[in-house]
Amino acid sequence: MPIKLEAVSYVYGENTPYRKEALKGINLTINEGDFVGIIGHTGSGKSTLVQHLNGLLHPSTGRVTINGVDAALKTEEAKLMRHKVGMVFQYPEHQLFEETIAQDIAFGPKNLGFSDTEVAQRVREAMDFVGLDYEMYAERSPFQLSGGQMRRVAIAGVVALNPDYLILDEPSAGLDPFGREEIFQKIMELHEKKGITVVLVSHNMEDISRMANRLIVIDDGQIQLDGKPLDIFMNQREKLQAAGVDVPPVSKLIEYLRQRGLPVSQEVISVDD
């Protein structure tokens, strides 16, 4: 079930002095099973792009399809497809609003009309999955949690919707190293254990190069590079830098590959930073 963008352009503030073409003719297919990293500097169009993936924004021109269905349609079928794509926004903890953690996570599945039993089951599973003990946390206020924990609640709320795709916009922004690690572990698990296709937006090459199997570099509303992270990292460093991406030293990359138990080729080791 791919998500496909065909010649997608998006304009903010059409017919105003603030007109801004944030996406310019994007062609992109996200395949099931991918872990896609999207990187680019602030204002390059990343958020605008990912908001097209679940029909939050509709293209000014061009088309987005989810499993072949136009995501902009108002039909039941299109709605169903959009629900297969879960979205975790920047600073998702700002969207927590219920009195208890369990109620907050239940909000989405309840809205989709699932039975109370099914909702309760999903809440338990989602909490379990993000590592929040049900007995200990279900009835607590989400606002008593640490930043990393609040973000886990927000992610659990999306996981409880059982999405096929999970889109995360800067999920580690503002967290301390421990909180970041927590979140990334969970995202990797969602991908590896639940088989969820992940699209992760970041401006941080380190985060992406350690997780994604495909890297998309966006600059000025256009896709500049699309390929294997290691390949781009090794062979397109100048283009990456030109796109405003902070390129970490190769030694960092080697460290990450080793952490993940992945082989480090001689090609990588011999790069002189």
Ligand code: ADP
């Ligand atoms: P990124 O996520 O890479 O930081 P965005 O997609 O947020 O980039 O923004 C792309 C461009 O669109 C930027 O120039 C930004 O200023 C502009 N933009 C984003 N949101 C709006 C909006 N709501 N109204 C007007 N312009 C916007």
